[in-house]
Amino acid sequence: MTGDKPKAIVEVADAKVSFGAVKALDGVTLAIRPGECVGLVGHNGAGKSTIVSVINGGLTPHQGSISADGDILAHYGINAARERGVRCVFQELSLCPNLTVVENTRILHRHLGGFGWRKRAKEVIERSLDAVFPGHGIASDRSVGELSIAERQMVEIGMAFSDAGVAPRLVILDEPTSSLDASLAEQMLTYVRHFVAAGGSVILISHILNEILSTASRIVVMKDGRIVADRPAADWTDQSLVEAMGSVVKGEAHRRATRDLAAAPVVIEQGGRGMPFRAKRGEIVGLAGLAGHGQTRMLMKLHAAKTSDWLPRRDLAVTFVAGDRRLNGVFELWSILKNLSIGSLGDLAKRGVVNAAAEAERGADWKRRIDIRTQDLANRILSLSGGNQQKVLFARALSTRAPVVLMDDPMRGVDVGTKQEVYEIVRQQAAGGRTFVWYSTEMEEVCLCDRVYVFREGAIVAELAGGAVTEENILAASFRGAAA
Amino acid sequence: MRMLDRVSRRPWIWSWLAAFVVWFATIMVTGGASTLDLSQAALTFAAFSIIVGIGQMFVITLGPGNVDLSVPSTMTLAGTVALKLMDVDNAMIVPGLVVAVLIGIGVGMLNYALIKALRIPPIIATLSVSFIVQSAAIWTNRGLRIKPPSFLADFTTANSFGLPNVAIIALIISIFAWFLLEKTVYGRWISAIGQSTPAAKMAGIPVDGTRFVTYVFCAVLASLAGYLLACFSGGAALNMGSEYLLMSIAVVVLGGTAVAGGDSNVPGIWGASLFMFLVVSMLNTYGLGAGIRLIMTGLIIISVIMLAGGRQPGAR
Amino acid sequence: DTSGKKIALSNNYAGNSWRQAMLTSWNKVTGEAVKSGVVAAADAFTTAENQATEQAAQIQNMILQGYDAIVLNAASPTALNGAVKEACDAGITVVSFDGIVTEPCAWRIAVDFKEMGRSQVEYLSKKLPQGGNLLEIRGLAGVFVDDEISAGIHEGVKQFPQFKIVGSVHGDWAQDVAQKAVAGILPSLPEIAGVVTQGGDGYGAAQAIAAAKRPMPVIVMGNREDELKWWKEQKDASGYETMSVSIAPGVSTLAFWVAQQILDGKEVKKDLVVPFLRIDQANLEENLANTQAGGVANVEYTQEDAIKVIEAAK
Amino acid sequence: MRLTISADAIRLAIPALSLTMLLAAVFWLQPRAMSYVGLNLLFNLAVPIALATIAQMLIMAVNDLDLSMGTFVSFVACVTATFLRDAPMIGALILAGVVMVYAVLGVVIHLRNLPSIVVSLGMSFVWAGLAVLLLPAPGGQAPDWVRALMTMKPPFAPMAIVVSVAIAAAAHLLVMRSSLGVLIRGVGGNERSVERAGWSVLAARAAAYGLAGFFAVLAGIALVGLTTSADANIALRYTLLSIAGVILGGGEFIGGRVSPVGAVIGALTLTLAGSFLSFLRISPDWQIGAQGAILIIVLALRLLLNRVEKREKGR
Numbered sequence A: 001m002t003g004d005k006p007k008a009i010v011e012v013a014d015a016k017v018s019f020g021a022v023k024a025l026d027g028v029t030l031a032i033r034p035g036e037c038v039g040l041v042g043h044n045g046a047g048k049s050t051i052v053s054v055i056n057g058g059l060t061p062h063q064g065s066i067s068a069d070g071d072i073l074a075h076y077g078i079n080a081a082r083e084r085g086v087r088c089v090f091q092e093l094s095l096c097p098n099l100t101v102v103e104n105t106r107i108l109h110r111h112l113g114g115f116g117w118r119k120r121a122k123e124v125i126e127r128s129l130d131a132v133f134p135g136h137g138i139a140s141d142r143s144v145g146e147l148s149i150a151e152r153q154m155v156e157i158g159m160a161f162s163d164a165g166v167a168p169r170l171v172i173l174d175e176p177t178s179s180l181d182a183s184l185a186e187q188m189l190t191y192v193r194h195f196v197a198a199g200g201s202v203i204l205i206s207h208i209l210n211e212i213l214s215t216a217s218r219i220v221v222m223k224d225g226r227i228v229a230d231r232p233a234a235d236w237t238d239q240s241l242v243e244a245m246g247s248v249v250k251g252e253a254h255r256r257a258t259r260d261l262a263a264a265p266v267v268i269e270q271g272g273r274g275m276p277f278r279a280k281r282g283e284i285v286g287l288a289g290l291a292g293h294g295q296t297r298m299l300m301k302l303h304a305a306k307t308s309d310w311l312p313r314r315d316l317a318v319t320f321v322a323g324d325r326r327l328n329g330v331f332e333l334w335s336i337l338k339n340l341s342i343g344s345l346g347d348l349a350k351r352g353v354v355n356a357a358a359e360a361e362r363g364a365d366w367k368r369r370i371d372i373r374t375q376d377l378a379n380r381i382l383s384l385s386g387g388n389q390q391k392v393l394f395a396r397a398l399s400t401r402a403p404v405v406l407m408d409d410p411m412r413g414v415d416v417g418t419k420q421e422v423y424e425i426v427r428q429q430a431a432g433g434r435t436f437v438w439y440s441t442e443m444e445e446v447c448l449c450d451r452v453y454v455f456r457e458g459a460i461v462a463e464l465a466g467g468a469v470t471e472e473n474i475l476a477a478s479f480r481g482a483a484a
Numbered sequence B: 001m002r003m004l005d006r007v008s009r010r011p012w013i014w015s016w017l018a019a020f021v022v023w024f025a026t027i028m029v030t031g032g033a034s035t036l037d038l039s040q041a042a043l044t045f046a047a048f049s050i051i052v053g054i055g056q057m058f059v060i061t062l063g064p065g066n067v068d069l070s071v072p073s074t075m076t077l078a079g080t081v082a083l084k085l086m087d088v089d090n091a092m093i094v095p096g097l098v099v100a101v102l103i104g105i106g107v108g109m110l111n112y113a114l115i116k117a118l119r120i121p122p123i124i125a126t127l128s129v130s131f132i133v134q135s136a137a138i139w140t141n142r143g144l145r146i147k148p149p150s151f152l153a154d155f156t157t158a159n160s161f162g163l164p165n166v167a168i169i170a171l172i173i174s175i176f177a178w179f180l181l182e183k184t185v186y187g188r189w190i191s192a193i194g195q196s197t198p199a200a201k202m203a204g205i206p207v208d209g210t211r212f213v214t215y216v217f218c219a220v221l222a223s224l225a226g227y228l229l230a231c232f233s234g235g236a237a238l239n240m241g242s243e244y245l246l247m248s249i250a251v252v253v254l255g256g257t258a259v260a261g262g263d264s265n266v267p268g269i270w271g272a273s274l275f276m277f278l279v280v281s282m283l284n285t286y287g288l289g290a291g292i293r294l295i296m297t298g299l300i301i302i303s304v305i306m307l308a309g310g311r312q313p314g315a316r
Numbered sequence C: 001d002t003s004g005k006k007i008a009l010s011n012n013y014a015g016n017s018w019r020q021a022m023l024t025s026w027n028k029v030t031g032e033a034v035k036s037g038v039v040a041a042a043d044a045f046t047t048a049e050n051q052a053t054e055q056a057a058q059i060q061n062m063i064l065q066g067y068d069a070i071v072l073n074a075a076s077p078t079a080l081n082g083a084v085k086e087a088c089d090a091g092i093t094v095v096s097f098d099g100i101v102t103e104p105c106a107w108r109i110a111v112d113f114k115e116m117g118r119s120q121v122e123y124l125s126k127k128l129p130q131g132g133n134l135l136e137i138r139g140l141a142g143v144f145v146d147d148e149i150s151a152g153i154h155e156g157v158k159q160f161p162q163f164k165i166v167g168s169v170h171g172d173w174a175q176d177v178a179q180k181a182v183a184g185i186l187p188s189l190p191e192i193a194g195v196v197t198q199g200g201d202g203y204g205a206a207q208a209i210a211a212a213k214r215p216m217p218v219i220v221m222g223n224r225e226d227e228l229k230w231w232k233e234q235k236d237a238s239g240y241e242t243m244s245v246s247i248a249p250g251v252s253t254l255a256f257w258v259a260q261q262i263l264d265g266k267e268v269k270k271d272l273v274v275p276f277l278r279i280d281q282a283n284l285e286e287n288l289a290n291t292q293a294g295g296v297a298n299v300e301y302t303q304e305d306a307i308k309v310i311e312a313a314k
Numbered sequence D: 001m002r003l004t005i006s007a008d009a010i011r012l013a014i015p016a017l018s019l020t021m022l023l024a025a026v027f028w029l030q031p032r033a034m035s036y037v038g039l040n041l042l043f044n045l046a047v048p049i050a051l052a053t054i055a056q057m058l059i060m061a062v063n064d065l066d067l068s069m070g071t072f073v074s075f076v077a078c079v080t081a082t083f084l085r086d087a088p089m090i091g092a093l094i095l096a097g098v099v100m101v102y103a104v105l106g107v108v109i110h111l112r113n114l115p116s117i118v119v120s121l122g123m124s125f126v127w128a129g130l131a132v133l134l135l136p137a138p139g140g141q142a143p144d145w146v147r148a149l150m151t152m153k154p155p156f157a158p159m160a161i162v163v164s165v166a167i168a169a170a171a172h173l174l175v176m177r178s179s180l181g182v183l184i185r186g187v188g189g190n191e192r193s194v195e196r197a198g199w200s201v202l203a204a205r206a207a208a209y210g211l212a213g214f215f216a217v218l219a220g221i222a223l224v225g226l227t228t229s230a231d232a233n234i235a236l237r238y239t240l241l242s243i244a245g246v247i248l249g250g251g252e253f254i255g256g257r258v259s260p261v262g263a264v265i266g267a268l269t270l271t272l273a274g275s276f277l278s279f280l281r282i283s284p285d286w287q288i289g290a291q292g293a294i295l296i297i298v299l300a301l302r303l304l305l306n307r308v309e310k311r312e313k314g315r
């Protein structure tokens, strides 16, 4: 390469990967050099996770070459990548929930074995966690299954930056902040900047463009399996990024005009420690606060109170959009269509028999309405990218007739364009009388709500409405625990 | 070629293929003379495995860990009590059937009550229930073999249109089960629960109700099979169901139903049930000793699953 | 005097009519013995599953419970030897019957199962002097009794070479299993002159053969009531002839009395033999009348019978 | 700062408590059991069950299930009572061979992505057939050293207790403390992440199966040591017993959540439950049913203790 630039840690040249008819990568060339943070953005299904798998050694491209530190490698695999200090935080959480944090560290670091490995692993992970998330409060002898989803993501990030013999040189972060709240995300981004300044490299994938713009030194935009732009971060703005990704810019998301809901009936309520929860017809109620402070539990409680485990109900009272798709979202063996229609089978069936024609029609309708990227709804749900799977879950909930929609951080990993579309649908449906209860880790979304409950330590500590719903007020309430 | 490829993806094809090969190997010995006899015998005895297998399949579809070990004792109890009640009287056939079905419902309810109330894995709950039900069977008639009413005895051993009557009953039940699984909301529900119970719950499916109905359905099919088998073999015996424990599980999994749940397969049960009967017949016909016979049975089961396994379940 | 002694019955299986008859006989005879003060207790225990390990645990528990004698129908002739030895070491009298144990410290009330098998072929040789093809229905593979009876049958075939065993299936001593196994092998068999059995499987075989519309061979029966009844029907309709042979379930009561005699201080030889119960064309009606509907032909023993058997062995 | 009763400790406390309560009930019914000899009689047949339970637990740790455990232990018992006594070298070779077969099964199941239930169902026929070939009728005799080992009388505590503790300790070290154990449980917890860290899941699964085969072989040998001889059907019930033991001990069918100490306690509990019933003297008709009832009661106890524990923790 050119003399003044250091050799790339990993360089992928003209990589092509296809899954059946889908070209996930269509000739991608990408080099990562020491001391840079590459921001990788693109719409859902653009191929970001796929290129990450290639760099990480988990996927061999069907065509193209990979070189590391200047040498072209014929057999590049997971172990070769790891020996060169390539680490990855995957989009789906990928720890063993039955093992403790220490034991997970042992799994990650193959060379940590030998007598007394527990002690060494404990040191390794605690040192790294302390560095990335000071004051994290995660005991390393707890099993991962007991941790909250945010804590798990923290552990995973901590592990990627940990050093047990082979120092990390290139850390790939595929949507690392999707379950972190703003302050934790900021802690991580700060650490990334330190790491890069000290000569390490990072690939950062995120759908939150601010994170990319504030942290990356170079931003690469992908679209339909190709790289369409690759420029230093300073040359980009929010606007130009969105344009490059191919999304139509629909302008800033705005809260809809405040409406008078005083007369609207209360459709769902729930007591508990702290303030009571109450939502009215046609209202969009946000649940805010730091991640893991009881918002999801509140949603589960609301859901459990309104559904029966024993008897089928003709008219659903509530419906649910999962954030943790793997755990309580998708049905992996099924087609996209069946995944979509399962929520509203009651409407599609007559005397218990499913009307296939009506089902197909409704599927096609929603595929068009929220642009699910697939050739055929009969394909398996897992053939969709994560963001598109999430859209199917949305369609599942919105296609029911339930008056209340519970949303558990549903925009995890959804790209900017799609988000705008979904916001629009939510606004329309709320105007039509549907109630939304929306937990989100993204401040922008919380600010779209008519009214917001702020959670702290499992209880509602503040209620903000109308103009009071601002980032400052929410942050203040979630940290102080006092009502603004 | 495309056709062939499509068909080879069907999970049930392997059990049918295996059944056919074994059937062919058996009639080769006699030079084809006994084709009809063997086929009819196979259909007759496969029918019982099919009926209990379908019930077991519904339960296995509910997901990992779901299995009903009380099938054999339910068959025994239903058979003994029904025959005792009918007491060789043709007029009592319907009450006998009703009592058998009621026993099935009772056992199914007990099974699910334990699973739910004690939050114990179904494998343990149904095992415990099977001990209790077996005791009840011993207690009711102390192992006496009472003959079935003559009409039932004749009916279960006779043929219509060249098909054994019991096979026709199994066919009707299979079509009903297929319809339930493929066309109804209930079928979607059990498949969803089998893939992910939390997801099913959040999608608004009445998880407990569905599982409850499924366990009851399985037990009712078992009691029905017990009723028919007792009539067919000329009286209920305390050990008459014991064969059907492993059999019911084997025909389900050999038939291509996913052991991990969520994906069931009715035609496969037929192939697997015929296969399980024919393989014993074939090895008996070849005059092999018990040891060799058992080893061959095991190896054949493993080969079938090796051929069928490793496939990706297709989009459904 | 044994009025203070406690005797336990250790039984490994209760899942067929033979075992149920055995338990009923035990209850009837020992109940009277306890009432009249011959012994203090005679409790029956059955394991949940037919397994030697479970029965071994049962025997160990009986040791802890302080029984003076254990009457044992064993799941395995050898696999209980460890537990039986421990019982003997604890000073307990162990009497095994039907399923006997080989441990030298225990008493054995044995039936000559080999002879039972051989005599079937001998009977057939008288009925069918010209010989013919035989179908053998065996019991449960790997079990002592199955092996013994089968060995006897094969011995008989050697003795009467006009017979040939053309097929052999395992009927597990159950009518429905036998029916299924016979139906499966029948299509491939030539004409069959006789069916040799082990008991509990004759009626199933008859049904399978009838269903295949084959000429009915001579099926040796096993003393079950449904078998005897079928035989009677055939006899009345077409003069069908056969014989029936099995061990009487009431042998449990003989074992009880033998145990009582040993506790009473009598000198008893370790190996006793009881005859099996055979039913022939001539005494069919009489035996059928004495057998409970759905049960097994049975004989119960008294204390005098036991003393006679003990004397005869000396 | 935080209440640090780990989930593992709770998982263990509950089976231990049920065992204690059951033991108290047995002592109350039959005070004679409260002695060196009594304890040995109560528990010595639990030793092979405990070993088989550990074997089953290893398989369950990688999300599989072994339905051939009972027939395999029976087969090993037959080998022990014949070859291992008459020709120790050949016997040892056979046993080493079948451990290898277990490892190979793990490989095949992994490579072809087969359901372990079906493969082990098939293998159960194979082992049963081999056992019948080896011992068509019950017989054989335990090698003297095995007999001596299983009937030894250590000071202070009876053999059954000493051996159970040793098994629990060894299995705990192997499964919970060693790197291999972490790897095996990791495969059960999240196969993909283990693979992504560069490990061979294939090797881990083969190791789990091989170890399971090894423990099952030990179970067969121990069993023959107690019974002095073997038959082809001797241990059929170990399949369900071993599964029940793992569950009673706090293990789960999927997710790699297992507890070796719990599994041993589970095996002891199951054995003890049988004795408890004998001491109750139930009518013969209902003795089988009572076995079911006792299983239910023990599990209900587990639920109850679980509730109490949760309430304590919530406080």
Ligand SMILES: Nc1ncnc2c1ncn2[C@@H]1O[C@H](COP(=O)(O)OP(=O)(O)OP(=O)(O)O)[C@@H](O)[C@H]1O
Pocket (backbone or CB within 6 Å): A019, A020, A022, A023, A024, A042, A043, A044, A045, A046, A047, A048, A049, A050, A051, A091, A382, A383, A384, A385, A386, A387, A388, A413, A415
């Ligand atoms: N295993 C697979 N089988 C089939 N198709 C796949 C598979 N993995 C990825 N794809 C497809 O490849 C394309 C690229 O997917 P990829 O996951 O790389 O997108 P992405 O940029 O990460 O999207 P997102 O932002 O949603 O994470 C998508 O269309 C996806 O559906």
Ligand SMILES: Nc1ncnc2c1ncn2[C@@H]1O[C@H](COP(=O)(O)OP(=O)(O)OP(=O)(O)O)[C@@H](O)[C@H]1O
Pocket (backbone or CB within 6 Å): A044, A045, A048, A049, A050, A091, A382, A383, A384, A385, A386, A387, A388, A389, A412, A413, A414, A415
């Ligand atoms: N080997 C595989 N087999 C089956 N499915 C796969 C495989 N690899 C990936 N997938 C599925 O394909 C989907 C697309 O992959 P990917 O993870 O790159 O998308 P994504 O990044 O989750 O999308 P988004 O960024 O919108 O969240 C994934 O959700 C994954 O479930």
Ligand SMILES: [Mg+2]
Pocket (backbone or CB within 6 Å): A048, A049, A050, A091, A174, A385, A386
């Ligand atoms: Mg992705």
Ligand SMILES: [Mg+2]
Pocket (backbone or CB within 6 Å): A048, A049, A091, A175, A386, A387, A413
């Ligand atoms: Mg993504």
